[in-house]
Amino acid sequence: MDVVALIGRILFVVLFLGSGFAHLTQTQAMAGYASSKGVPAAKLATQASGVMIIIGAVMLLLGVWADLGALLLVVFLFPTAVLMHAFWKETDAQAKQLEMIQFQKDTALGGAALLIFALVVKLGDGLGLTVTGPLF
Template sequence: MDIVALIGRILFVALFLGSGFGHLTQAQAMAGYATSKGVPQAKLAVQASGVLIIVGGLMVLLGLWLDLGALLLVVFLVSTAVLMHPFWKETDAQAKQMEMVQFLKDMGLAGAALLIMALYAGYGADMGVTITGPLF
């Protein structure tokens, strides 16, 4: 099962690593979108969130305090869901549906990250190839 857990971690973090590098290489374009959503200091927020998800993703991928890495991803996902996808503010039905899908995706991924955190805290090194044991 170690290999299955490792493959699961690789598949899980692929999204975050790609997105994180996008946050850093396309910060100006993403900052424009974040500004339109009312995010203060949007460019800095985009860059900081890029670093957050790259660090969290690498920690989960490598099994380096995997529980802390998963928690960093939860912080990113929940804050992104609330700040960037507030479907409850939309009046247009199509826009509302799109924002709801993105909100629920982020919350679902946050739930998966919490599950990874909880499982790793319970099983530790028995949950796949890791560098360290749980921090929490």
């Protein structure tokens, strides 16, 4: 089961690593989108969230205080779902559908990150192939 847990962590964080690096390498484009959604200090928010995503993903991947890493992803995902994918504000049916899908993706990933947090806290080193135990 240790290997299964490691494979699950790897598969889970791949999305966040790619997204985090995109936040840092495509900052202008992503900040422009964030600004269009009303995010204040969009460039700084894009860079800060990119760093937070990468740190959380690496912590979870390596099993270094994986509980804290999972919480960092939660702190990114739920506000992002509400601020960036407010489907209830859309009037165009196609735009509304696309935003709803993104909202649901972010909330589902946030739920998965919360579950990972709970499992790491509950099982600690028993979750398998981690560098440290849980922080909390």
